[in-house]
Amino acid sequence: MQHFVSSFYKFTPISSERTTVLKHELETLAKKYEIQGLMILATEGVNSTVSGIKENVISFIQEVQNLENIGHLETKNSWSDKIPFRRFKVALRNEIVTIGDTALLPNGSHFHLSPEEWEKSIQDPNAVVIDTRNWYETKVGKFKNAVELGINEFQEFPAAIKNLNLKKDAKVLMYCTGGIRCEKAILEMNRQGFENVYQLEGGILKYLEEFPNSQWDGECFVFDHRVAVDQKLEPSKKYGLCSHCGQPSDIKISCIRCDAEATPCEACINLGEFNKTCSKNCAHHYRVRPGKGRRQELESGTRRSLNLAKIRSEEKRTKS
Ligand SMILES: [Zn+2]
Ligand SMILES: [Zn+2]
Incomplete structure (x- = not known):
């Protein structure tokens, strides 16, 4: 069976009482449409990847958009032949993407570049392209000319930027998997005095929809059972x-x-x-x-003399 996978996030203020109610509403809807996946809820919004039968995922997202405090959601979609998630979970957290500072609250989509604009911009030799993701993600693939930060988690981003010692007027282009990390990264960059900073809207996943086999090198790591998706957004x-x-x-x-x-590393x-x-x-x-x-050992014939029947009955006992 082919599983339809949809990712989306939205920064929207939700009261903490409302997040608790919303969690139950989302769980009910997920049950109705047999949806699997992870939804992260915080007072700053929602961040999610869900999967299921295509029609069901679409209906689920339509109903989620009608819930109080949510509204329109921009989705990034792909397919998977293996099940990307085993269950559905709503996690209540302090942030929907953790930089470790709830004061960095994105509002609106300033300094966003569409995949077309990005495709042109990253070929500018004066631009600094920064990959905001973790080291094990950049290992799987990245934009050809991108600077890797080598971080273990997104909370290390502010310090990693300070260590780069970039000029404050540098033109900085940033990207991540689906765009959400850059929403906060851009605010952190502004706080550190960088004003000429842009982000890839919709992240790598949106870019690859339009520009497979262009400036992207390798595959794109994803946080589910697919591990990564290739240039055609198919499971690795x-x-x-x-x-x-x-x-x-x-x-x-x-x-x-x-x-x-x-697959040991x-x-x-x-x-x-x-x-x-x-x-x-x-x-x-x-x-x-x-x-x-x-x-x-038995299969390879080294201990054929052993009593097979005895072993089979032992196996039965350990299984039950
Ligand atoms: Zn083994
Ligand atoms: Zn390992």
Whole structure:
């Protein structure tokens, strides 16, 4: 089955009492339309990625727009053949994207560049293009001439900008996955004295809808089971998540304990052979007793003399 995936955010004032009620309203609607995904709610607005059957997702978003305090939502859409989320969750937080300062409150869409405007602007050799995302996201792909900040989380953005020592009158072009981080990043840049700052409206996802295989290099990391989307916004065939540290990895191997497909990252493999495994569980068992699990040993014929019936009954017992 193909899952329709829709992302949207909106900065809109919501009272804290209202967020609690809204959480229930959203949960009811999600149940009605069999929607999965994550919605982050705060007194500053809503930030979300949801998935389901296309017609259902569209109806769900229509009804969400009619809820008090929400209104029109700009969406970014894509498809996934694997289920991007297993359940639906509304999380109540202090910010819908966390820079660690609720005073930075975006209003309106000043200094936004459409994908067409962006496509022209980033080819200006005098512009500084800044990727506001985390290091493991830029590793998967970025704009060809972008400066990476190497941050672990968005809260490190203000300090990372100070460290760049840019000229205050520099023309700065910023982007992120869907645009929401840049909404706050631009305010932080203004606070640090930069006035000539622009952001890519709708982020990488909107850009790739219009300009696949142009200025973007690689794939775009996403925070769901797809791990990344390619230039055509289709789920990545290249990346998986390392089951030991959670970072994206394009190393595909068979687990040295159970033979299942595994995508451990280079950093974890460098920590030891035991991480050439598909899970924390297999890594643990490999450390205790290097080699294949008992079932694999049987399959490879090394211990055929063992009583198979006995093992099968043991397996049955552990499963129940
Ligand atoms: Zn790892
Ligand atoms: Zn395994």
